[in-house]
Amino acid sequence: MYMNGFPIGIERKGKYYVHNHMKMAFKYHTGDGFEGARIVGFEVEPHSMVQATRADPSMPGGLVAMCEEGAAAQLMDLDLHSEIMFTYDVSWEYSDLRWVSRWDKI
Numbered sequence: 001m002y003m004n005g006f007p008i009g010i011e012r013k014g015k016y017y018v019h020n021h022m023k024m025a026f027k028y029h030t031g032d033g034f035e036g037a038r039i040v041g042f043e044v045e046p047h048s049m050v051q052a053t054r055a056d057p058s059m060p061g062g063l064v065a066m067c068e069e070g071a072a073a074q075l076m077d078l079d080l081h082s083e084i085m086f087t088y089d090v091s092w093e094y095s096d097l098r099w100v101s102r103w104d105k106i
Contacts, residue, residue, distance in 0.1 A: 006046050009078075017075040019046035022088040027095035040095050040102040048075045053085065 009018040027041035056064040063085070076084065 006044050008046075010048060010075075012075075016078045017048040018078055018084060019048050020076050020084050020086050021047040021049050022086075023047065023091075024088055025091045025093055027093050027097065029095050029097055029099060032098055032100075034099070038099045040097045040099055 006022075007019065009016055011017075023045040025043045025045075026039055027043075028037040029040045030037045053063045055062060
């Protein structure tokens with residue numbers, strides 16, 4: 001399903017959970033007489049998860065979030081956390097979609 005924007009959280013049975021992790025997939029195309037690659041689309045998949053942290057004095061706040069692909073994670077309950085750490089994954093995927101046709105899906 002495609003939509004403009006994405007939800008920042010969800011509500012389940014009167015409890016609120018924030019989407020604090022995003023999976024972003026950038027679609028690119030090469031060819032068509034253009035040297036290099038062009039971004040022809042992207043998808044964002046929001047997730048709500050409790051993340052592990054580890055100390056890192058070089059980071060602001062002294063912590064860094066750790067997230068692992070495929071790891072089971074609890075939903076990030078807003079009532080149980082005073083701080084929210086946001087993370088993201090990025091993937092690059094080749095697309096057969098040509099630059100001139102990039103808006104045709106919308």
